[in-house]
Amino acid sequence: IDEHTPPDTLESRTLEALAKYIKDGEPKKIVVMTGAGISTSAGIPDFRSPETGLYANLAKLNLPYAEAVFDISFFRNNPEPFYTLAQELYPGKYRPTITHSFIKLLHDKGLLLKCFTQNIDTLEREAGVPGDKMVEAHGSFAGQKCIECRAPYPDALIKIAIHEKTVPHCEACNGLVKPNIVFFGEALPEEFFLNRHLPATADLAIVMGTSLTVQPFAGLPSECAPHIPRLLINKEVVGDFGYRADDVPLIGDCDTGVRALAEACGWLEELEALWAQT
Numbered sequence: 001i002d003e004h005t006p007p008d009t010l011e012s013r014t015l016e017a018l019a020k021y022i023k024d025g026e027p028k029k030i031v032v033m034t035g036a037g038i039s040t041s042a043g044i045p046d047f048r049s050p051e052t053g054l055y056a057n058l059a060k061l062n063l064p065y066a067e068a069v070f071d072i073s074f075f076r077n078n079p080e081p082f083y084t085l086a087q088e089l090y091p092g093k094y095r096p097t098i099t100h101s102f103i104k105l106l107h108d109k110g111l112l113l114k115c116f117t118q119n120i121d122t123l124e125r126e127a128g129v130p131g132d133k134m135v136e137a138h139g140s141f142a143g144q145k146c147i148e149c150r151a152p153y154p155d156a157l158i159k160i161a162i163h164e165k166t167v168p169h170c171e172a173c174n175g176l177v178k179p180n181i182v183f184f185g186e187a188l189p190e191e192f193f194l195n196r197h198l199p200a201t202a203d204l205a206i207v208m209g210t211s212l213t214v215q216p217f218a219g220l221p222s223e224c225a226p227h228i229p230r231l232l233i234n235k236e237v238v239g240d241f242g243y244r245a246d247d248v249p250l251i252g253d254c255d256t257g258v259r260a261l262a263e264a265c266g267w268l269e270e271l272e273a274l275w276a277q278t
């Protein structure tokens, strides 16, 4: 080993081994699980990072507690804080990150079984991941309906309400209208339950940018078969990572981590070119 060889750290060794596993064509069904941490470099704050997280910056809404802004019973009595925030969160003005493009690259290589995301920013779709490969476990802004009679509400009208920070009401029963993002106290979409058996059938799991604090999504990585490798690309160790011999913790920034993995797989040029097109 001369002075040019990178330090033989645990991560470089296991990353090399994982890349070899992938290049040898072992995994054919990769399940990806993502959270807000993969969109922070796009300019969207995550929720729980101490200084920059959304929950640390909601003081102006004087909520009883931070998560109340996404709590259905709080919303029913106080919809204003959510509609104040919705304008900042509404998709359309953010570009996918190279991490989103990495998920698209896995799809292009026929390796993506499914991407489970907790994010409501739709950046995986905007990076080109097809809808049938996505499970948006916490919903998205793609639609909206009345929380009382469940009547759908026109897209054009919700855009006006969000732009003007007004609270939209149902045209049929005058109930409150809410985008189809899953609030605390609401059930996850059926799509999540129809697909939650998939992690157990995957031959590689890649978990990125999530604190794994919100159930039932947080339980998905534990449902992977015991013998398969699970790669965590995250600024901190989370969930039950580290309890399995085949876990690969790549602790740090996810854009850096996906570039390192892509390079080890010989895909970096292709990944950068793919991202340049988004």
Ligand code: APR
Binding pocket: 034, 035, 036, 037, 038, 040, 041, 046, 047, 048, 049, 053, 070, 118, 119, 138, 208, 209, 210, 211, 212, 213, 214, 233, 234, 235, 236, 238, 252, 253, 254, 255
């Ligand atoms: N690179 C890697 N990891 C990052 C980065 C980054 N650039 N930025 C943040 N992280 C990590 C944080 O260290 C944290 O572990 O991503 C994780 C983000 O965790 P949360 O802010 O809790 O976001 P998430 O896990 O998606 O939250 C889950 O909580 O509020 C609800 O419904 C909401 O879907 C959300 C759910």
